[in-house]
Amino acid sequence: MPATRDDLLSFLAELGIAVSTVDHQPVFTVAESGDLHDRIPGGHTKNLFVKDKKGRLFLIVALHDAEIDLKKLHQIVGAQGRVSFGNADLLMEVLGVEPGSVTPFSLINDRGNLRVTPVFDAAMMQHDILNYHPLKNDATTAISAADLLKFAEACGHEPRVLAVSEQAREAGL
Numbered sequence: 001m002p003a004t005r006d007d008l009l010s011f012l013a014e015l016g017i018a019v020s021t022v023d024h025q026p027v028f029t030v031a032e033s034g035d036l037h038d039r040i041p042g043g044h045t046k047n048l049f050v051k052d053k054k055g056r057l058f059l060i061v062a063l064h065d066a067e068i069d070l071k072k073l074h075q076i077v078g079a080q081g082r083v084s085f086g087n088a089d090l091l092m093e094v095l096g097v098e099p100g101s102v103t104p105f106s107l108i109n110d111r112g113n114l115r116v117t118p119v120f121d122a123a124m125m126q127h128d129i130l131n132y133h134p135l136k137n138d139a140t141t142a143i144s145a146a147d148l149l150k151f152a153e154a155c156g157h158e159p160r161v162l163a164v165s166e167q168a169r170e171a172g173l
Helices: 003-012 031-039 070-077 088-095 104-110 145-154 166-170
Strands: 020-022 043-051 056-063 116-121 129-132 140-145 159-164
Touching: 003 140, 031 159, 043 088, 056 070, 056 088, 056 104, 070 129, 070 159, 088 104, 104 116, 104 145, 116 145, 129 145, 140 145
Parallel strands: 043 129, 056 116, 116 159
Antiparallel strands: 020 140, 043 056, 129 140
16 A cells, blocks of 8 residues: 555654645645746656666656756666656556656665665755655655755665756756
8 A cells, every 4th residue: 555645754753854734725736836836936847657668667867847858868777778758557566656646755665675776866955955746746845955865865875966957058057
């Protein structure tokens, strides 16, 4: 059974990670979340769940307006061949969330198997505060960039901070 929002918030509290959560109407795409950017301070994000030809899974997390070249992504993250999006069944099986609710917080559901490699865009990690869905797309939870790394590590993952967006590469990050 995948973790719930309450499970996630309890886990974060146990780690001593302070977060704040705002409830809102469900949003399924970055385009639908525009007004939230005005109401909730911090970096707003998008998340890509992808797999390579050998079945390795990656969770790519970047700012909402980041330009990511999917044809080059495999070279940056060390994937075997070009990547493609993981389907909804695989997403639920591995990260315990539905499409539209993909979030780095879903790493809580991959603690036992460690099937996903989290990749955080270097440009995103320049923000002090970052915003993600707390496992469902009807709320947004703010967390510091440092605490995001702490959370991922507490889930057993070694997040990679890489320049996956054009913006990060242009800034030399």
